[in-house]
Amino acid sequence: MCALQGLDRAVDRLGFPSGSLPHTRVGLVLWHSLPHVRAFHAVLTVVFCFSVGFCVAALLFPYEIDLLSQVTSDEFAGHAQTLMDRKQAFSDWEGQPVGPILVAIALVAGTVYAVSVALVTLLSEPIRNRAPDMPYTLIGRSARALALCADVYDTVPTGRLQALHELDHHARRLEERVLKVYRESRVIPRRSPRRTVARQHGRHVAAALRRQLMRIDVDPRQGAHDYAVMVAEISENYAQGKVAGLLPEAKLADVPLPSPFLAAFRESLHVAGAILAAILAAVATAAVLPKLGFVPKDLHLWLIAGAAAVAGILTAGWHRFTRLIPLIGP
Numbered sequence: 001m002c003a004l005q006g007l008d009r010a011v012d013r014l015g016f017p018s019g020s021l022p023h024t025r026v027g028l029v030l031w032h033s034l035p036h037v038r039a040f041h042a043v044l045t046v047v048f049c050f051s052v053g054f055c056v057a058a059l060l061f062p063y064e065i066d067l068l069s070q071v072t073s074d075e076f077a078g079h080a081q082t083l084m085d086r087k088q089a090f091s092d093w094e095g096q097p098v099g100p101i102l103v104a105i106a107l108v109a110g111t112v113y114a115v116s117v118a119l120v121t122l123l124s125e126p127i128r129n130r131a132p133d134m135p136y137t138l139i140g141r142s143a144r145a146l147a148l149c150a151d152v153y154d155t156v157p158t159g160r161l162q163a164l165h166e167l168d169h170h171a172r173r174l175e176e177r178v179l180k181v182y183r184e185s186r187v188i189p190r191r192s193p194r195r196t197v198a199r200q201h202g203r204h205v206a207a208a209l210r211r212q213l214m215r216i217d218v219d220p221r222q223g224a225h226d227y228a229v230m231v232a233e234i235s236e237n238y239a240q241g242k243v244a245g246l247l248p249e250a251k252l253a254d255v256p257l258p259s260p261f262l263a264a265f266r267e268s269l270h271v272a273g274a275i276l277a278a279i280l281a282a283v284a285t286a287a288v289l290p291k292l293g294f295v296p297k298d299l300h301l302w303l304i305a306g307a308a309a310v311a312g313i314l315t316a317g318w319h320r321f322t323r324l325i326p327l328i329g330p
Helices: 002-014 022-033 038-071 074-085 098-129 134-153 161-179 194-217 220-239 260-291 297-316 318-328
Strands: none
Touching: 002 022, 002 134, 002 220, 022 134, 022 220, 038 098, 038 260, 134 161, 134 220, 161 194, 161 220, 194 220, 260 297
């Protein structure tokens, strides 16, 4: 298999012992044996999101025209709506005012873009995490990192520029997988207390990888070799199921953890974003409901509260939103 041959070449070029990384080899075989359906999922996600975006744009366009009439003349807004309602061809727009045409197109295109981007952002991560090959992605990324380290290690100094650029780019992707390994490994249930320990360990290991990567600028050849050794150890431990033991504690003792203040600040931003999204959703729902004549007034309060809750959950996640519930009650 080409993947195993590439891994063997990288191991030989880096001077690792023969037959090393046995568990990584098994994981790499499994990774390539599973169907890679991410491209197919990505296309389906984009098509679905744009379809929903067009439907939402069609539903919201009359209300956008009502808002437009409040900042422009009724004639301008009515002309824009008439152009879209008639679904005129571009050839029939000759001689028509350009302003309403551009505004109508901008309203529809902006709504489609905003809804599509929001849905892609919300759906892409869950769909990607359900891919059958996701638990082995870290092993595949590690194998690629070892190949790039080998390129830096046995390439003359004048030829290392491209290899260093590729290694730096791939190192960021590897760190992302390490930070999410507690979730992508699928060996830890969502509400298990082990999840917190594995998440913290992943952050510590990612910091160690970043620190080791910085040493490549001091001595590219030795730095790339040392980085490859660390990546190989992480891959082997992960392939053995050691999600919270990617690196031994002894190697992490002198690596400072990411700042607790930054983690707390980031968490506060998530909660603040949930509150802001809930408020905006409540205001928008309260403004739209009176225009919908078929919605009973008795349901307005419940629909406003439901829209605020949904916006908060989608923005910050259920586990963060539940922390706000005691603040709402008596």
